[in-house]
Amino acid sequence: MAARRQPDTFLKFPILIGDIGGTNARFAILKDAFAEPKFFETAETETFRTIDEAIQVHVLDQTSIQPKSAVLAIAGPIDGDEIDLTNCHWVIHPRRMIAELGLDEVVVINDFEAQALAISSLGDGAREEIGRGVHREGASRAVLGPGTGLGVAGLVRARNMWIPVAGEGGHIDLGARTDRDRMIWPHLKTIEGRVSGEQILCGRGLVNLYQAICKADGETPRFTKPAEITQATETGGDAHAREAIDLFSIYLGRLAGDIALVFIARGGVYIAGGIFKRILPLIDRTRMREAFEDKAPHSALMREIPLYVITEEQPALAGLAAFARSPRFFGLETTGRHWKR
Numbered sequence: 001m002a003a004r005r006q007p008d009t010f011l012k013f014p015i016l017i018g019d020i021g022g023t024n025a026r027f028a029i030l031k032d033a034f035a036e037p038k039f040f041e042t043a044e045t046e047t048f049r050t051i052d053e054a055i056q057v058h059v060l061d062q063t064s065i066q067p068k069s070a071v072l073a074i075a076g077p078i079d080g081d082e083i084d085l086t087n088c089h090w091v092i093h094p095r096r097m098i099a100e101l102g103l104d105e106v107v108v109i110n111d112f113e114a115q116a117l118a119i120s121s122l123g124d125g126a127r128e129e130i131g132r133g134v135h136r137e138g139a140s141r142a143v144l145g146p147g148t149g150l151g152v153a154g155l156v157r158a159r160n161m162w163i164p165v166a167g168e169g170g171h172i173d174l175g176a177r178t179d180r181d182r183m184i185w186p187h188l189k190t191i192e193g194r195v196s197g198e199q200i201l202c203g204r205g206l207v208n209l210y211q212a213i214c215k216a217d218g219e220t221p222r223f224t225k226p227a228e229i230t231q232a233t234e235t236g237g238d239a240h241a242r243e244a245i246d247l248f249s250i251y252l253g254r255l256a257g258d259i260a261l262v263f264i265a266r267g268g269v270y271i272a273g274g275i276f277k278r279i280l281p282l283i284d285r286t287r288m289r290e291a292f293e294d295k296a297p298h299s300a301l302m303r304e305i306p307l308y309v310i311t312e313e314q315p316a317l318a319g320l321a322a323f324a325r326s327p328r329f330f331g332l333e334t335t336g337r338h339w340k341r
């Protein structure tokens with residue numbers, strides 16, 4: 001007789017899930033493992049002194065459901081009982097949250113672990129493919145997201161589980177490949193002499209790239225903000241902005257290909273983050289896909305790997321919800337990141 005499946009008792013429902021970014025904090029509650037998440041209005045981190053206040057005002061004051069557990073995704077390292085956020089003034093004190101918000105337990109994970117959890121289950125309605133690969137449901141995957149910085153994570157399939165692997169892949173070197181690249185590279189701002197992925201593939205990186213293109217052509221840059229470069233490309237009046245957007249997507253394809261090789265991500269590489277979704281209508285998808293596949297001696301392998309852009313509005317919350325519902329499907333290590341009453 002088949003063994004009866006044990007109920008998952010890792011976290012007690014209702015579970016509060018939260019994606020805490022530098023600018024915005026997004027929350028939802030899962031009443032039980034089967035219910036759809038109840039979403040709350042996004043809180044601007046600037047508006048609140050502490051995360052506890054934001055949860056009180058944006059969640060607890062808006063519902064009669066009292067969460068028993070919380071799973072939060074944050075940008076920054078998680079070590080010890082006081083967790084600083086990389087791009088925001090909030091400090092997370094899980095023990096204080098338990099004492100003051102009526103919670104029994106709190107789990108804190110990295111924001112790109114949450115993105116990795118999300119790509120385990122994003123269907124065709126939540127992603128768009130760039131080019132064409134071979135879809136393999138059970139194979140390892142990877143995600144990279146240009147935003148304020150460049151986050152990278154793998155999602156490895158092993159022992160019937162999805163294992164998120166969040167590293168510092170946004171900081172690997174990005175090299176010049178073409179003659180035009182070799183004209184631009186000397187003008188890029190470096191970090192201690194190095195052009196890492198994050199020097200180009202994030203908001204300030206787009207500005208760095210645009211300004212280097214201008215300097216390579218002996219022109220004075222006009223723009224200092226990433227959104228200005230996108231707007232100038234949309235209106236079609238600025239050739240340097242246009243080239244910056246083109247090369248941004250090609251370099252993103254190139255780095256996505258490298259990450260695919262690291263994880264042999266036959267299940268696909270997913271692009272997350274706010275920037276790429278915004279520039280997607282402006283890019284040349286064929287050239288991006290070519291850059292992704294241009295990985296001799298492994299071009300044949302690369303031709304089979306799908307490249308997706310995530311179109312789901314709140315992928316980190318989707319990932320946290322998937323984990324909160326069925327933690328046994330994920331090999332997520334929570335030692336040192338799980339606080340209980």
Ligand SMILES: Nc1ncnc2c1ncn2[C@@H]1O[C@H](COP(=O)(O)OP(=O)(O)OP(=O)(O)O)[C@@H](O)[C@H]1O
Pocket residue numbers: 020021022023024087146147148149202203204206226227228230231273274275278279
């Ligand atoms: N129209 C645009 N074109 C290009 N870049 C943009 C545009 N609008 C905003 N950005 C840049 O996008 C970056 C923010 O990215 P994103 O929206 O993914 O945020 P994030 O890193 O997830 O942070 P948070 O979750 O704190 O909001 C910033 O560097 C911002 O300047």
